[in-house]
Amino acid sequence: MPVFSGRIPKTARERLSQIKGDNTPAIAIVNYGNAQISDSLRELVDLLDENNFNVIAAGSTVSHHSIFDGVAVGRPDSEDIAKIDEFSQKCIEKLETCESLSAEIPGNKPYSDYKQLPFVVSCDESVCVFCYDCINICPENAIPDVDPIDIDLDLCTRCTACINICPENARMFSGEAFEAKKPVFESANSERKEPEFYL
Ligand code: SF4
Ligand code: SF4
Structure with a gap:
């Protein structure tokens, strides 16, 4: 899920809200441009929980910023990919038991307000x-x-x-x-x- 000014995009949120999990295992990932994830990962995990997914893992990854092209140039790089590979392996192992996510996720609720960029x-x-x-x-x-x-x-x-x-x-x-x-x-x-x- 991309991060827009610290939130998951409103339209993506509305579309994801239509999908019911029926206890299906889910891995919640937000991807951002090296600024801030703010409440976005908390929001994504909450939304999946509310829709009856079983969230087993979560994370935030970094990519070249989509608007300001001088930020996070070349990301994700080999260091990022190595970390993602390591996390993926742990997720594969966790899928054998489907044990729910237990770690504390950063972010606040109520979430920050949506922002409309003036560009x-x-x-x-x-x-x-x-x-x-x-x-x-x-x-x-x-x-x-x-x-x-x-x-x-x-x-x-x-x-x-x-x-x-x-x-x-x-x-x-x-x-x-x-x-x-x-x-x-x-x-x-x-x-x-x-x-x-x-x-
Ligand atoms: S701006 Fe013009 S050329 Fe570019 S994708 Fe849209 S229609 Fe095609
Ligand atoms: S940047 Fe604006 S106009 Fe372009 S695809 Fe996204 S929402 Fe549509």
């Missing part, structure tokens, strides 16, 4: 080839069916899916708020954070 996702009309891949992948239906240029920024969660899928690199973050925040955020989150695992 603009824009599209360069001169580069766009109107393939509509971005429209199809947008989880919020924030890009109109017929016009990939015209994004509804009230619906957009800045998830970056459209930016990553665009074959022409036509989509990007832009605007004064983004340009001002970028160096501040990248400086504040330059120190390496490590994956954390709980059994």
